[in-house]
Ligand SMILES: CSCCC(=O)C(=O)COP(=O)(O)O
């Protein structure tokens with residue numbers, strides 16, 4: 001496996017940054033980046049500690065998620081979600097992380113099927129620049145059957161950038177570049193932390209009155 005292509009190095013850099021944030025607890029998370037205009041993408045190997053940097057962190061797969069080169073590595077168990085995005089959008093990077101905050105938000109708002117943010121400057125980081133922009137993140141059930149999960153996930157993939165929460169599991173975001181995908185992911189996690197802190201403060205204030 002060629003480990004010094006531009007895409008490999010970019011994905012390795014993103015992975016290191018997300019690891020620095022401690023967003024890969026318990027081997028969770030998976031990341032991918034598409035080869036330029038290509039039908040192949042690099043994806044994290046399954047089950048690894050993504051905080052570690054090694055020459056076998058990623059493997060190259062096709063749009064069905066099958067390795068295109070001889071390898072002992074297994075692609076991420078959630079590769080199908082990445083193939084859904086690359087198959088129907090012009091996205092070039094997909095990031096999936098489990099954080100306590102994204103899990104708690106997904107549980108709090110899961111019955112509503114989505115969580116919507118408004119009146120937050122950081123919404124601009126998702127590409128929504130109007131003052132009254134809303135940012136709605138769908139929340140889907142965490143089906144253990146990955147093809148079924150991918151089918152449900154597919155219903156929320158239309159644009160070249162976006163985000164979907166999987167209930168009590170994690171978030172998957174995508175963008176036209178690694179930079180955009182990371183920016184959206186960071187904005188989402190900011191909004192989750194804000195919402196949880198706000199809920200706590202409001203509950204505290206209510207308990208005093
Ligand atoms: C250990 S978390 C369960 C699997 C998961 O949700 C995940 O994100 C990591 O799976 P992978 O096969 O990509 O390592």
Ligand SMILES: [Zn+2]
Nearest residue numbers: 028029078170
């Ligand atoms: Zn996961």
